[in-house]
Amino acid sequence: MKYSVQVKIKDGVLDPEMETLQRLLRRSGVKGIRQLTHTQQFVLEFDDQVDATEAERVARTVAGDVLANPEIHDWTLDVL
């Protein structure tokens, strides 16, 4: 059982790391990058004994409680 959690900064929330990176790149003469976005993917791999409902419950809790902060992130959960 493998779950993938994708965490992405919400539209409209500025991502300071990407902002800093953009600034650095611009200062270095890199032109032409219109947008830079960043997504994090976490893969949770469960032991075979763990059943699917339990695994999904755990994955969902970890995603919503720790991996993402709903104030700034959108997140999705997928089975791999």
Add this chain to the structure above:
Amino acid sequence: MKYSVQVKIKDGVLDPEMETLQRLLRRSGVKGIRQLTHTQQFVLEFDDQVDATEAERVARTVAGDVLANPEIHDWTLDVL
């Protein structure tokens, strides 16, 4: 033109964040997670005027020099 850069810690190199998360989850009673991995995806979107070879060259440089450190990361570049 859109490029995606995937950055991941090399096998065998310690990922302290994932190790710690796994340890804490185990301590708080979450069992059954065999492995936890983390991949970062950056999407670089170029202005239309930038031609493809130039965009790819820039994307490659940014990936190898800034987004990833080849000593500890594996990275891949894809056109989206």
Add this chain to the structure above:
Amino acid sequence: MSDPALRIAIIDFHGTLCERDCAAAFGQAAHVETMLVSSEKDSFSGPVHAIVVPGGFSYGDYIRPGAMARTAPITRALYAAADAGTPIIGICNGFQILCEIRLLPGVLLKNRDGRFICRETGLRVQSRRSPFLAGVKPDVLRVPIAHKYGQYYCSAETLAELQANDQIALCYCDDEGQISDAANPNGSVGHIAGVTNKAGNVLGMMPHPERRAMPWHAGKDGNWMIESVCA
């Protein structure tokens, strides 16, 4: 003041660093007894007058500063204390934790220029609703910041609410007390250095009052806040 000492609980997560600094600073106040409470505990074992969530790098700041604090048993006790109106202050990482466990609105992002900043800043007291600020006489304090993730962020609606409810407690300002972009070290929205919850009893702030409190410190502005809550 009544006889039994005021008990101030100082919460210690794995990776918390400023618990002893806070204990020393708050412990100076008359009648105060500080106690360290491990985050692995789920209660304070007895009444507490106030709670300090100190600075540091709980769980290494891994994933996101404050994010893993949610998994600690003490959070349940914190929710109960917040509901009961107990004065709570989160300093630096403590502020990040209080935001991550949703006791305070907003979130703390990486500083505008991406680096850790250790520097004294000016702080303008905007609201004295928190018991930690009620007795602060000056309008401007000088207290240092030390953080990499101190950029306060919230949505426009939340910001409007904060303003409407008088929840903005502290803003960064310059030597003359002027709030400005130049005096904002980390890019915080509205130049915010500290906010309270709606009720006013929970305060979070990035600067460290406990670092301007001891007899050998050159500045002592942090003592205003300590004396305020212990009055």
Add this chain to the structure above:
Amino acid sequence: MNILIDQILNQRQKDTLLAGLGRDPTPAEVAMVSAMWSEHCGYTHSRHFLKTLPREGEHVLAGPGENAGIIRLHDQLAVAFKIESHNHPSAVVPYQGAATGVGGILRDIFTMGSEPIALMNSLHFDIRDHRGKWIAEHVVDGIADYGNCTGIPTVGGEYSSYPWYVDNPLVNVVCAGLLKPEQVLKASTAQVGDRVLYFGNKTGRDGIAGAIFASLNLTEATREQKSAVQVGDPFMGKLIMQATLELIRAGVPSAMQDMGAAGITCSTSEIAHNSGLGITVELDAVPVRAPGITAEEILLSESQERMLATVPPDRLAQAEEILNRYPLDYAWIGVIEETPDMVVRFQNETVASAPLDLLIDGCPVEDYADLTDDVLRAGKERASDLSGIAGTGRPLLGGKPSTNPEPPTLSALLEVYAETSHYASARHIYEQFDYEINQRTLGGPGDDHTLMYDAASERTVAFTLHSRSPWTLQHAYRGTRAVLAAAWRRSIAAGAYPLGLSNCLNYPSADRRETMIDFGGTTLAMKEFCEALGIPVTGGNVSFYNESEVGAIAPTPVFVLVGDSVLGPDRYRYAGAEGQLYLLGTPDLTAGDVYALWRLRQDGTLSGATVPTVDFAQEHQVGQALLDLYRAYPGAFAMRDVGKGGVFKRILEQFARADRDVVLNDDLPAALPDVLLGEGPCTYLLFVPDATTLEWPAALQAAGIRPLGRVTAGDGKLLAPAVELDLLKYRARADKSLEPHWIDQLELAP
């Protein structure tokens, strides 16, 4: 693995191993020996010289050989301190290299039972090009992230940028800790039957052969050995620090050692050997992270944040009770034995069984009997032609001295002062460090002195960190004497008679005789300094092979002095008073670093630059008199040693204010450029506010203390005979951040 062994073990080492074992070594034994007999662990090239250093003294509680030196400051307080290099990893992975350097030095300090109170660092780059800047930025970020996360303030340091650090940056980190004199725990006190405790992170394949890595020149080939890279885990660093201190306070371990270079091999063998005993290690018990990891890999892994302790059998439960409170791994991996052998078992087989004598003391070391003191004192002069620096013959600087050099004008020198990164504000570095946490910082970065306050004993500890590569490049022996004297003066200005010395000796390849002459010259100078002033060497670190195809570093010894300071919270802090400036000593422009930088710009040489000739007895006399003055007039006046950037830097930092002028007297002791930008023996600058009347002790009068000028009402000028300088202008330029010097364009051009 085998390729590495052939690179590392020379014929003599192979012969010694075979003779010592009387049979063919097992692969695990070869692995262990390759690490233990590397330069990094075995001190093969340096031992000959290091053993001459004075290490005894009434204040020494632990000396070289232990994880860190410990000095008793007074009855209630002792200080553990040590400096270590992380140059090679930092050249390859600057962020991780620097971060793990901090982790390692922290472990050395808390392993001894002392609570870390301060970190410092000595950083040297060549920031002329993109790579140098990239390294500089990432090194600082790595130091910041690790130190900040563990809650130990980084309270000072130094940095420089010189062309001889191209491709070979130096990253030396210092840690100091406090403890009660009776709390010292050593790595040499294990008992037979004690169980061997492992705790911290799991063992993985990261950092395999790191110790070997540090013993090689950096070539394209070594850069490719990626398995040598280690990743730091500062959160675990903090946990093992807390757990270790808790174990020690509870009296659980009988001995303690961190796992640094050569990991399990080095820590287990040394703890047994230093205790005069043997050890059996069960590798199957070691918590591992990498599936299929081999015995050799476990033995050599340099995974970070791992600790080793020996625990008496009746204390095992107590140890577990403490460790269970932390989210970390621990395991019992062996036992201390009577027979002085190291036995390693893995998967039901004995994979190694070798006498510890052979493994540790058997290391064949180089003998340099022909490098007599006379040879070392004569040394090797370098200045005018740096093109073949350290004998590599590589065109590093390419300069030939201009035949008829014009002496520099004051304005040309001040131009250099204002433009180079050396005197730009170090705020860009130190504001990334939390330098105030733990409430002990009395003098932090940007302050005159580095002072840490201990509220319990109401005493102050002074730390001094110093190196001067232009001097040690020109002449290792005389240059080192000058650096040590300068470090001494810094300590005196910080109010402390130094009680102990630690050092990090950064040199090019040890395989070249010229390097060893330099190295020997440095150790001889250190010996003379320590003997003359009664200061023991309590520890140190050697880093050879700091060279690559591109260049070799200048010999760069870095020194750390620790002392009990007479300055306290009430020390004098300049706040705008008018008063008198006094100068001790006679500064010489050509000895100062501003001249060196000017000269390097002119023609890429140091011709005309000099090394001050110092007399330790005289420095001692003046230093003592100044300390007496501090004691006689507490909080009444300010004193600075005159070091890098000369008197001018001190005037700029302290007295450049919109409402003050600095007016120098007509009868200056030397030409103005010498006075403002020079350096020399026994040079100090003192400021006495008008409200204070001092009586100069005879010793200072004899040393020639003289009025230099006045700080008086004005508008930010420096006025000297026929010269008027706008101090505020220079101050504004010096206040500018280093950032623009450090950050520039990525090489994105095709």
